[in-house]
Amino acid sequence: MDKIKEAQIILKELGLPKLQQNEISALTLLALCNIKEKDNWKDSTKNSLGVSKGIMQFISDVYDKEYAPNTRETVRRFVLHQFVQARIADYNPDIPDLPVNSPRAHYALSIEALSVIKTYNTKEWEAETKKFRESIGNLSKKYAKNKAVHRVPVKLPNGKTLNLSSGKHNEVQAAIVEQFLPEFAKDSELLYLGDTEQKDLHLDDKTMLKIGIPIDQHSKLPDVVLFDRKKNWLYLIEAVTSHGPVSPKRVVELEELLKDCSAGKVYVTAFPSFKEFKKWSSEIAWETEIWICEMPSHMIHFNGDRFMGPR
Template sequence: MASVDEAQDILRTLGLPPAQSNEMSALTLISLCALGPHDPWTKAKRTRCTVTKGIMDYVRRTFGKDYAPNTRETFRRQVLHQFVQAHIADYNPFEPNLPTNSPRAHYAVTEAALAAVRAYGSTKWKEAARKFVTEHGELKVLYSPEREKQKVPITLPDGQEVRLSPGKHNEVQKAIVEEFAPRFAPGSELLYMGDTAKKNLVVNADALAALGIPITDHDKLPDVVLYDRVRKWLFLVEAVTSHGPVSPKRIVELEAMLKRCKAGFVYVSAFPDMTEFKKHAKDIAWETEVWLADVSDHLIHFNGDRFFGPRSRS
């Protein structure tokens, strides 16, 4: 049943640090899943929860735990912010364009966390938890001092510096922004870049919306999106280290999602080296580009009789 002890066990197993696997955090998780003390975890569901009326009131009514009104910020700053970073909760998923100070601001358990939580107590729990941690990492590791030292610094086109979580995938993303963009998309704007630990690291929501790109679908966007305003070219770049080159299937998905965007699409599969490229060569779609970070001055054109530029749409 959805007890505080079980919720704490779930949070610890999914990689939350001690400060986010305490009683308040456990009750928050149960509230986000809309469960009572006698409900099995299989009944967890994704609901819209504000902080005061959605979570604190629910905890008081359902579990008899009455937190003082001034603890609202503690819920928000010490639990929910970290839940979002850990991919346990989404912020404003049902109204993503709400202003920061909107009274309608809300949270909901993520689809990925919901799938894991529903398996708790069953024979599928260990595999579900392992899948979640593999895909989203562990916040307790992300918060460790040693990991901070290992982060990958990256300088954006506007001179701003951000730090990506360590890993081969993000090293390729760094190369895309710092090496590919100046050579093949000079003067372009970085509209979107994800991170293996933080899905939406850089998001220019206004520019994406102006291009007709649905900003609620970040999880479907390529790893890096650049826009050349002069040529009106949108560079859709996948950083490939284990999976995910621009395949025919991926193009169909992206064209459906970006159907309102009038820019020319330049699809790029970016690899760290020739070895990784060879593993995926058979899956790469024609009329797309391939770039290898270790020979950054060159492109491989999977273009038939056409040279570098936007792909013709089906």
């Protein structure tokens, strides 16, 4: 029996759904195990591999299977995500706090899966796979608990705490809510807060609908949206670490998106550091505001005619 078919059997016995028992899933497992056609499964090793230059390259070089470049996203979403959920693989085991979209993202066999896979075609195989399947529930809970350590907690004005996924971007978002809001947007309500993993982590759709913000297009909103009812001001805040600053193009896009919203719009770009601000300064739109996490009690206004005059 060839190695691809054997890998499919292994995936089935480890409890993977049928969709994750296909050829690309089998090849992904072979890459993670570093198993070639004539190798024995007992020689499997734990290797940390990225998707394109690791897994896809192995599949091409060793098994002569060529996939289109966009297949890497399919592998990520419909193979590796399920491998992680089933505790067959670990995500970023070498650097657990990598940002979600980091180019250094990698996957590796879990120690538990490696131990079981090494017994394939031996008398221990049946007992080991049974033990693995029975323990998945407990391992999943343990994994979820470990992942929670790397979350970014953010306390909302109402006292509720949300846990954002790890990474510099969400650290900036947390600072916006916990530092910018009480300093420069006191008494404002948090209408929208996205997350790199869950785009609508916090969404006050009732208020948004009431003031004319289309709730079916929140993916087009900036990272954080605050609303001051007394002033009727809408703070539209971009964390530069996502898609850059509030640029002239972004202002036009948001003006079009919010054309039915009568609230006064305050455009803000949040930066983690002054160094990062200098890097993006040429792309920032005039008549917008700058807030820097490392200088939380100060603001920079781009253009001065609204504030021109003696102090």
